Amino acid sequence: MTDWTEVLRDWRVGLGGLLLLVLMGVALAAPWLAPHDPNAQDLLWVLLPPSWAPGGDPAYLLGTDTLGRDVLSRLIWATRSAAYVAVLSTIGAAVLGITLALIAGYAGGVLDWIIMRAVELLLSFPAVVFALVLIAALGPGLENVIIAVIAVDWTRFARVLRSEVRQIKGRDYVAAARLMGATPLQVVLQDVLPNIMPSILMLVSLEMGGAVVAETIISFVSASAEADVPTWGVIIADGLSDIYATPAPVIAAVSSIVVFVLATILFSDGLRRRTDPRQIERRGAAA
Amino acid sequence: MNSFVRRIEETDVTETVIGSRPQADGGTAQAPMLFEAADFSVRTGQTPILERVTLSIRKGEVLGIVGESGAGKSTLGKCIARALPRQFTTAGRLDVFGEDIGQMPASRHRALMGDRIAFVPQEPTSALNPVRRIGSLFGEHLTRLGVPKAEQQARMVAALSEVMLPDPEAVLNRYAFQLSGGMNQRIMIAMAFASRPDLVISDEATTALDMITQERTIVTLNDMRARYGCGVLFITHDLRLAGHFCDRVAVLRNGVVVEEGPAAQVLEAPQHPYSQGLKAATPRLDGPPHPLAAPSPKLRIPAQPAPIMAARGLAVRYGDPKSAGGQVEIMRDVDLQVEVAEFVGLIGRSGSGKSTIARILAGLQQPTEGDILLDGRVLGNSASDWQDRIASAQMVFQDPSSALNPRRRVWDIVTQAMVARGERLKSDRRRRAAELLADVGLDERLLDAYPRQMSGGQRQRVNIARALCVMPRLLIADEIVSGLDVSVQAQVIYLLLELRQRHDIALLMVSHDLSVLRQLCDRVVVMDQGAIVEAGPTQQVLDAPQHEATRALIAAAPPDDLSKTWPRGTEWDSNDKTPE
């Protein structure tokens, strides 16, 4: 039903998608793109301003931090960490959330009750706090961040999708499929899942942005990454204390995060507009 | 019959037939002109919506606008309300009280709306703000009309009593969702007439209501009209209804008025081929069954030992902590059967349980008590019983837009059943799909279409085709022709009868429309409040009803003979109570 060519033509999807591709590209190409080793310290050249400012050095395009590490290289490698976390946590949260939503929405009954209570439980508590507690228990490392994010964010998928699944379950074509002899699994895969695809795509793109923000928060509180893994949060945390001397690292890191999240929001927004049947109707009715 | 349907589709719209103006009805010829459309056209881009329409309404006159969907009936009302979407352009004059609506300043137009011009909407419940009380909404309207606050309560109570609403004070304190559709429509009528309007526009005011409620609403509307002597623009797709309620009728087709004249003349002796086609396609309440229906194949099939499907002692109860005994019974002791190649009609008011029976027989709902028998054998809960059941009886759902998965193509939808049986090969499925489409009279090119690319009639036929895939012996149809245009409805009826001729299929048809059942069914079963109150051959039950529920249903339907009085007075339902 979704006209995918029209979806791609939407400027939001195009722009957002392009930005995301660029970011992913940077992430993948980090080892070759970064001019320096992100962890190489050079204590002779600490807190250099960007190369275009007085006192800057063209070798260090965006300057250096308190330990003399090249900001640009750290930024590029941080993009890699962000992409890593974003993709894996999103896949994990999505798979877990969708599966539970399908079970809860379609099977109903006790299973629905249990799953919904679990969702409510986790949502009754600030996600950030819970993630931090989990990290404190699990220890540092990007992998643990991913686990923590999955553990908290699956609820977002589950809650939204479950109510959609319930709605679809009540539609006549699901009843018709049962009358045609389809097994519950067949009905779920053929009739339910394709109809919740637009919402899934939207949630997935939003989740990527959310995961990156979560990772930033966690690493800012310096509870996550090991010392030699640069992330945007770590760059901000390091840069805050010397913000009067050289604000470049902080500005650069903040901008990167904003661009990433903006890209995901644009993308998901464009998707939503093109695939929401009510929106389509509204535009069509005017015709 | 089908030839008439074809005539409707092929008719070349070249001429308009105008009937003579009546002199009756209190001297309407000299009554002031309330509304006049002169050569009025509406277009969107290149597409015409209304073409050179010329109509008029004088004081005290009821003008009916009838037509099928897409004819442009609602557009006139929207033009008067100045509620056309932006890209619509108009030409010609549309005068109300002598002033051109298109030219008047916005403030003048707004002053007329709700005051001298009033509207009665199609969906009354959603026309009332759900989070505000009725009294608050009505009071707001009265304030707009200039009624001082002190008088408002009295006026509102009086207005609600006028439309026969019981316990008006209580109603004023309610919210719209607490009241029924019929009650809400009466509230809308009360609010419309509160200003003693000169012109009332009713756009399909009774379409969303069930038969008996429709009758009561028409009674109310008629009452108020007579009392205040206003003119009415009555838009409807129901020909018989227009015939009884209106003085003059204009038939609209694709934006053009093809015929106009006194109601009795246009509807009983139409002159234009299209109107004639419409009349022919409308099933008659008192007419003979469809030509294809006789002789019924039942007669040539040797008597079967057992009916295809039978229900025995069905009862449905729900737990309801609020009622006495903790349970509420919505069906009790129902016995029903359908024989081979028999067409059975199931009729009753909304809430009588007819849809529930259909769902139970189809297997979508379990009865609290009772048995379902297939070929004389009681059906249990085992998988093989389920397989037998769905191989013999299939359901055709009412709303084709929700009964077809919007993401699947037609060939995929109609051959769903094959997948469950393990016949997955796409080529096999497509071949079978082509067969099925041919069976229901659809073009093979629609195989790859999505539901949204088809018309309502086409979707309904895909619905039927899907049910036919397993070659069932019984089709269970729940209101599958209500809401369809008359011509499309005729086609579906024709199709069902043809299928019986070819495949000896039996049908259990749930409907609220007596005339459809008359045309289609051998036998009719009447339900009321969860029990079967009357059953028998169609002709017999409809011509000589025994039970009062049957009589009420027959009385509520506008009769074919326009000379008979309908609706028949203002006795109201003793069950019409405001909720606690």
Add this chain to the structure above:
Amino acid sequence: MAELGLIGGAKGRAGGLRRNGGARTLKRLARRFATSIVTLLAITLLVFVVLRTLPADPVAMLMPGNATEADMERVRALLGLDRSVLAQYAIWLGDALKGDFGRSIQHNTPVRVLIADALPVTLQIVTLSVGLGIFLGFSGGLLAFTWRGTPVEAGIEMGNGLAMAVPDFLWGIILILAVGVGLQWLPFIGLQSPSVTVPDITGFVLIDALLAGDPSAFLDVLRHLALPVFAIAMGLAPTVMRVFRSGLMEAYTEDYIASARLRGQSERQVLLRHGLKNAVIPTITLIGVQASMLFGGTLLIETIFGLPGIGAMMVTAIGGHDLPAIQALTFCYAVLVLATTIAVDVICLALDPRLRIKDQS
């Protein structure tokens, strides 16, 4: 009659339903309250269990370097760390109900005291932020809606989209960079200037300043709070704006709006009397949903701006593996979120009669 059946649900008579649902509302709230208590217990238990899997040994951190094994055993027993998890939880719960949340390992003071000092700060911040966020969100939404179809709406939407892309703690940093460091308009460290003192009457600095009749101190604190409050509000406002605007647009597609116009109501009357109330309801629901996010935002914001609230306290507690503090703060946060949710629920019930009366089946 079938029509009556419609009202009480297909299941039968509506008798027994109190007029306009008063009894039902109370029952619903009572049930909600009970569920909240259960949730509270569940969350604290969950966190309790999670924390016990910490790799670090809190006792080892407490003791001086030359402590013997026997000493550590004694301290462990004192802190109850040698019992099973459930037993420990039971002890904690018992104490908590009496108001005793243990002693902070890092600060060696009763946690209760620490929280009593820190909580008012956070509450003031959150209250001001929510107020500002709602104000900005509703105004923006109303503006965008009134000017719909014009470039003004497009501009507001774009700005909104941008604002939504920035998480609240980043807003904090941006504001520090721009307003604090760059323009040097507002302070961004701490709660008040070093020279300003406010007597401790209620514990709420703002209220105390007013009670003491010291407007300059009041303003000083307000200036210090301006940036952090704005940062958190910016986490809330864009979403509120979006939902409110879409709520208005939804409402305007409904029949009752058209119906009001057909009765001759002016556009302004339609908006005020019909559109607003209906659009506010989903917005309030959203705010409830965002409640937990809001409280989460205080952690980082307080840390960045150096404000002594429970957020900053939680961050240091987690960093230092201060179990009693973490536990107690978890409890605190859960109570705050649940209380907010219940409050939102009550407001929704008051506004939307369908929730009060309609059969939830």
